[in-house]
Amino acid sequence: MQNVPKSLRLQIGLFGRTNVGKSSFLNMICGQDFAITSPVPGTTTDVVEKTMELLPVGPVVFLDTAGVDDISQLSDLRLKKTNKIFDRADIFVLIIEPNVWTNFEEDVLAQAKRRKTPVIVVINKIDRKKPSDVFIKKIKTYISTAMLCSSLDKIKRDEYITVFKELVMQLCPEEFLNLPPILGDLIPAKGCVVLIVPIDYEAPKGRIILPQVQCVRDALDHNSACVVVKESEYSLFLENLKKKPDLVVCDSQVVDKMVKETPKNVKCTTFSILFSRYKGDLLEQVKGALAIKKLKPGDKVLIAEACNHHAIEGDIGRIKIPLWLKKYVGGELKIDTCAGRNYPENLKEYKVIIHCGACMITRREMLWRLYEAENKEVPITNYGVAISVMKGVLERVLEPFDDILKVYQSLERK
Ligand SMILES: Nc1nc2c(ncn2[C@@H]2O[C@H](COP(=O)(O)OP(=O)(O)OP(=O)(O)O)[C@@H](O)[C@H]2O)c(=O)[nH]1
Numbered sequence: 001m002q003n004v005p006k007s008l009r010l011q012i013g014l015f016g017r018t019n020v021g022k023s024s025f026l027n028m029i030c031g032q033d034f035a036i037t038s039p040v041p042g043t044t045t046d047v048v049e050k051t052m053e054l055l056p057v058g059p060v061v062f063l064d065t066a067g068v069d070d071i072s073q074l075s076d077l078r079l080k081k082t083n084k085i086f087d088r089a090d091i092f093v094l095i096i097e098p099n100v101w102t103n104f105e106e107d108v109l110a111q112a113k114r115r116k117t118p119v120i121v122v123i124n125k126i127d128r129k130k131p132s133d134v135f136i137k138k139i140k141t142y143i144s145t146a147m148l149c150s151s152l153d154k155i156k157r158d159e160y161i162t163v164f165k166e167l168v169m170q171l172c173p174e175e176f177l178n179l180p181p182i183l184g185d186l187i188p189a190k191g192c193v194v195l196i197v198p199i200d201y202e203a204p205k206g207r208i209i210l211p212q213v214q215c216v217r218d219a220l221d222h223n224s225a226c227v228v229v230k231e232s233e234y235s236l237f238l239e240n241l242k243k244k245p246d247l248v249v250c251d252s253q254v255v256d257k258m259v260k261e262t263p264k265n266v267k268c269t270t271f272s273i274l275f276s277r278y279k280g281d282l283l284e285q286v287k288g289a290l291a292i293k294k295l296k297p298g299d300k301v302l303i304a305e306a307c308n309h310h311a312i313e314g315d316i317g318r319i320k321i322p323l324w325l326k327k328y329v330g331g332e333l334k335i336d337t338c339a340g341r342n343y344p345e346n347l348k349e350y351k352v353i354i355h356c357g358a359c360m361i362t363r364r365e366m367l368w369r370l371y372e373a374e375n376k377e378v379p380i381t382n383y384g385v386a387i388s389v390m391k392g393v394l395e396r397v398l399e400p401f402d403d404i405l406k407v408y409q410s411l412e413r414k
């Protein structure tokens, strides 16, 4: 279970003023002295991530943040890091002390409200001071999911953990407990899916990447067969197959080859498109792709990558897509790239954002990025959708998604 990737875990953000006991609360839940705690405010200076199994919820990651109410020089930097966790967390845990409610707590609730993220309020340190009835009543008017706690109380620990888990279960997004299908709904039961996976120098050693593994698992969950082939073996494999597959999925980089070699009556798409639907918003990203068609030389484009990896020769985000874009536009473009969680705030200056498939970040984080782009009226698409547009095959690979294809066609005609 420790191997569950972080992006597939429920993200629980711990927030609160310095010294309220955020790190102590984390240590209580995980039953070990994992995070450093001390009576000195400002002990946690960076985000501390702890993965664990929180049964019956499942695999989670706790994100212990630095308190941001101090006026130290570091606080601006800390504020920025904590803000990133606001975007990332599926559930906010706001830790407070009895009878203290300040602008800071108000702000955390406002941040949650903006993002529609559920909140659990933990009134901690009740061994030191009893919260007044008036205070508890006030908290309950803000939020029904509140609990009392004393993080250092070893005797009551199990009781607190049980209450906390019940609250998490109550607030946990439905899609975390019952994952939506990635491709299972596109194929009949006992069907057959072919995954075309290029094994080039960018492929990790000795394994295939997470979205490909997730597709295999999803086909199996839907009682279908799943075949994995390299693009070089695909057409021979098809020839030898008695019955045509129900769906073919390829890496976007070989999308033109797949489209050429796949019979017209066989549905085909790309991993990027499947994951845009699963993790983000396929319709928004297909609409965003139209902005690529309107690009002119000199326009500014943002290429956003969710993970930090060392770019190698022929890197998709930094080398290939920029090259293809310039060729498609027929001139120079101003292309910025960003990586990891350093997503820029000045989105407005871009004509289009081309985001990676987001396999390393959660659905919530991706949806937030889409929402921010939409708010600033900047079209956003993803690598795979962009590649399919540039190679002129987007309509073909949208065929499995009839309603989205129709919207795309009607917008294109305008
Ligand atoms: N009496 C009592 N003390 C607590 C409780 N929870 C935490 N403390 C103490 O409060 C102090 C601060 O705890 P931390 O867990 O470091 O607080 P924090 O919110 O992580 O603080 P920063 O990282 O500085 O923002 C430590 O001395 C803890 O031992 C509690 O429930 N009761």
Ligand SMILES: [Mg+2]
Binding pocket: 022, 023, 024, 036, 037, 043, 044, 064, 065, 066
């Ligand atoms: Mg701390």
